[in-house]
Amino acid sequence: MGCNNCSKRRKTQYQTKSQENLSELKNKSGVTGCQCEFKDGESRIFCERHQIVKTKSLYELCRQRDDYFQLWEENRGPLQNLDPLPEANKKKEKPKQEDPSEKPKGLGDTIEKITKATGIRTVVDVISKALGKDCGCEARKEWLNNKVPYKPRKTKGFFE
Secondary structure (H helix, E strand, O other): OEOOOOOOEOOOHHHHHHHHHHHHHHHHEOOOOOOOOOOOOOOEEEEOOOOEEEEHHHHHHHHHEHHHHHHHHOOOOOOOOOOOOHHHHOOOOOOOOOOOOOOOOEHHHHHHHHHHHHOHHHHHHHHHHHHOOOOOHHHHHHHHHHHOEOOOOOOOOOOO
């Protein structure tokens, strides 16, 4: 940023820090033990030493940066050990599906289905478990079913 009185530019804290980081990288840089040969026209190569496919930019990092080269040597570098996380292998529990032939008895059953579909029920269950108290959902459902029951519709036929 320049001041109003002169044409000199002051360096910001960010610029100073980035220049320090750049000088650190230059100290770490140099010819490493990289044995790959990237031929002209190739976009990728397979590195026998590190057992990965490297792009031109990864090849340059391996060849010029000791820190990256060391990570690959320790089998912790970019694109190494891409095994899926153990959580990804677990099968997710499917929510219990209600029997479609089971018809709602009243308003309480309908509200229960809505709260499950919107995720409200899950939130209420988590909070109830954390507080150690019953949320009262079942009692409310029964009360609503008793107060607003769904009665079977009686349709009158044309000739009845």
